[in-house]
Amino acid sequence: MTTLKQAIEQAKATGNKAFIPYMMAGDGGLETIKPTILTFQQLGVTAIEVGIPFTDPVADGPAIERAGERALAAGVTLRKVLQTLASFREEITVPLVVMTYFNPVLAYGLETFAKDCVAAGVKGLIVPDVPLEESALLRETLNPHRIDVIQLVSLTSPPDRIARIAAASQGFVYAVTVNGITGARSHFANNLEHHFAGLRQASPIPVLAGFGISTPEHVKKMGALGDGVIVGSAIVTALHEGDIATVEALIAASKGILAKSTL
Numbered sequence: 437m438t439t440l441k442q443a444i445e446q447a448k449a450t451g452n453k454a455f456i457p458y459m460m461a462g463d464g465g466l467e468t469i470k471p472t473i474l475t476f477q478q479l480g481v482t483a484i485e486v487g488i489p490f491t492d493p494v495a496d497g498p499a500i501e502r503a504g505e506r507a508l509a510a511g512v513t514l515r516k517v518l519q520t521l522a523s524f525r526e527e528i529t530v531p532l533v534v535m536t537y538f539n540p541v542l543a544y545g546l547e548t549f550a551k552d553c554v555a556a557g558v559k560g561l562i563v564p565d566v567p568l569e570e571s572a573l574l575r576e577t578l579n580p581h582r583i584d585v586i587q588l589v590s591l592t593s594p595p596d597r598i599a600r601i602a603a604a605s606q607g608f609v610y611a612v613t614v615n616g617i618t619g620a621r622s623h624f625a626n627n628l629e630h631h632f633a634g635l636r637q638a639s640p641i642p643v644l645a646g647f648g649i650s651t652p653e654h655v656k657k658m659g660a661l662g663d664g665v666i667v668g669s670a671i672v673t674a675l676h677e678g679d680i681a682t683v684e685a686l687i688a689a690s691k692g693i694l695a696k697s698t699l
């Protein structure tokens with residue numbers, strides 16, 4: 437079974453940028469999880485970020501917050517999501533990354549959570565409310581189960597902190613491309629090239645850009661800065677509206693972009 441790093445390297449080897457769509461698990465009911473994942477796989481995504489609905493999603497913008505409310509109203513819980521994933525585990529061909537806040541994991545019990553993640557095909561974890569300084573416990577619990585703990589780097593992190601985050605992150609470094617919460621943006625800061633150059637130099641593992649990326653043009657532009665992109669709100673909104681053409685166009689934009697250094 438492919439690891440995150442392998443999947444991202446494989447995208448690169450075929451001349452593509454990594455593309456990781458975010459889905460709010462159970463937006464539309466638990467039964468939508470399987471068809472959504474199978475659709476993403478068919479469209480050639482590199483990995484899938486599976487969001488767990490939570491009552492206090494401090495890092496989430498309106499589109500994802502609303503999706504979370506819909507999923508919670510449908511009775512979706514972390515346990516039910518992991519059970520659902522495990523039920524079609526053999527059909528999952530790309531690495532899954534669970535995105536959740538720390539509280540549901542703590543309530544679940546760390547060790548049980550790790551075991552249930554393995555049964556569900558989970559290869560990575562993003563917990564945005566656990567800062568670098570507190571992240572060792574997650575790595576100690578999850579690494580023996582071959583699950584990567586992914587760290588986020590913000591635009592405002594000073595160089596020494598960027599270096600420490602890059603050294604601690606696993607699978608890839610999640611480079612946040614805007615200040616603030618998730619959600620579509622119409623433009624980005626103009627010092628991103630410099631930021632990414634420093635980040636890539638500091639990081640022994642791939643660097644992926646995420647936050648605000650919501651059009652095929654953004655995918656191309658942000659993809660070229662690093663090793664790939666993560667797209668959340670735009671995908672969540674399109675899925676909710678049944679607009680697969682938009683999902684397809686976003687993914688297609690990640691194909692055939694050469695890395696800047698090879699141009």
Ligand SMILES: O=P(O)(O)OC[C@@H](O)[C@@H](O)c1c[nH]c2ccccc12
Pocket residue numbers: 458485487495496500535562564617618619620646647648649650666667668669670
């Ligand atoms: O929605 P956006 O702006 O495309 O950003 C990706 C993001 O949604 C996804 O990775 C994510 C959803 N919730 C998060 C919380 C923290 C970090 C990342 C996330």
